[in-house]
Amino acid sequence: MSLASTLRDLHVPGKPLVVPNAWDAASARLVEAAGFPAVATSSNATAAILGYDDGEEAPVDAVLAAAAGIARSVSVPVTVDFERGYRLAPAELVERFTATGAVGLNLEDSDPAIGSMVDPAEQADFLAAVRAAAGDALVINARIDLFIRGAGDTAAAIDRATQYLAAGADCVYPIGVGDLDVIGTLVEGIPGPVNVGYGAGAHSIADYTARGVARISFGPMFQRTLYARFAETMLPAVQADRNPFAG
Numbered sequence: 001m002s003l004a005s006t007l008r009d010l011h012v013p014g015k016p017l018v019v020p021n022a023w024d025a026a027s028a029r030l031v032e033a034a035g036f037p038a039v040a041t042s043s044n045a046t047a048a049i050l051g052y053d054d055g056e057e058a059p060v061d062a063v064l065a066a067a068a069g070i071a072r073s074v075s076v077p078v079t080v081d082f083e084r085g086y087r088l089a090p091a092e093l094v095e096r097f098t099a100t101g102a103v104g105l106n107l108e109d110s111d112p113a114i115g116s117m118v119d120p121a122e123q124a125d126f127l128a129a130v131r132a133a134a135g136d137a138l139v140i141n142a143r144i145d146l147f148i149r150g151a152g153d154t155a156a157a158i159d160r161a162t163q164y165l166a167a168g169a170d171c172v173y174p175i176g177v178g179d180l181d182v183i184g185t186l187v188e189g190i191p192g193p194v195n196v197g198y199g200a201g202a203h204s205i206a207d208y209t210a211r212g213v214a215r216i217s218f219g220p221m222f223q224r225t226l227y228a229r230f231a232e233t234m235l236p237a238v239q240a241d242r243n244p245f246a247g
Contacts, residue, residue, distance in 0.1 A: 106142075
């Protein structure tokens with residue numbers, strides 16, 4: 001079985017794929033060593049280590065190289081937050097992306113540069129072209145940005161999700177939804193696997209599982225937590241010439 005098939009089969013409603021988001025080879029190896037069956041990346045976290053802001057500010061060559069480094073470092077499937085494709089045409093996107101060894105990608109439906117929503121039919125056509133170029137070699141997670149762009153309409157999200165799944169997406173990701181009742185409504189109305197973000201911990205994995213989600217991801221949460229701990233403890237200790245590891 002290919003890594004893409006393995007990743008695709010892990011998306012089971014009510015038995016979700018839990019994927020902590022890594023940002024480099026070292027963090028990806030920690031995710032694998034902890035026993036998770038796949039590794040996801042966060043575009044925000046990846047951009048941070050490359051020295052750029054999120055929103056397709058990082059050069060696509062650097063993003064692809066980072067993805068290749070992660071995929072090379074682990075044996076489990078890797079899925080990459082690839083924003084809206086960095087303005088690559090679908091055929092070029094697939095050719096360059098599959099060369100990294102990653103087998104899944106998020107593709108969002110708002111313009112990273114200005115934050116406006118893309119017309120759903122246009123996005124569906126884009127996803128269909130990516131699917132046609134990729135065949136079954138990539139697992140496409142179609143992100144729906146309505147809720148983070150201030151246009152959170154449940155019916156519109158279900159409509160977009162339905163179009164994206166019909167275009168060939170394997171999973172849809174209505175990012176920014178934290179209300180369990182809304183999540184339940186989306187899962188009931190969307191004819192395919194649904195990804196949700198874990199958020200800040202207001203709800204548990206069990207809560208999301210009970211609503212029938214198929215994937216739970218964390219975005220840049222782990223990187224931010226780690227870096228905040230570094231800033232709060234290690235740096236002040238070194239500045240004060242104290243041993244940060246002393247009891």
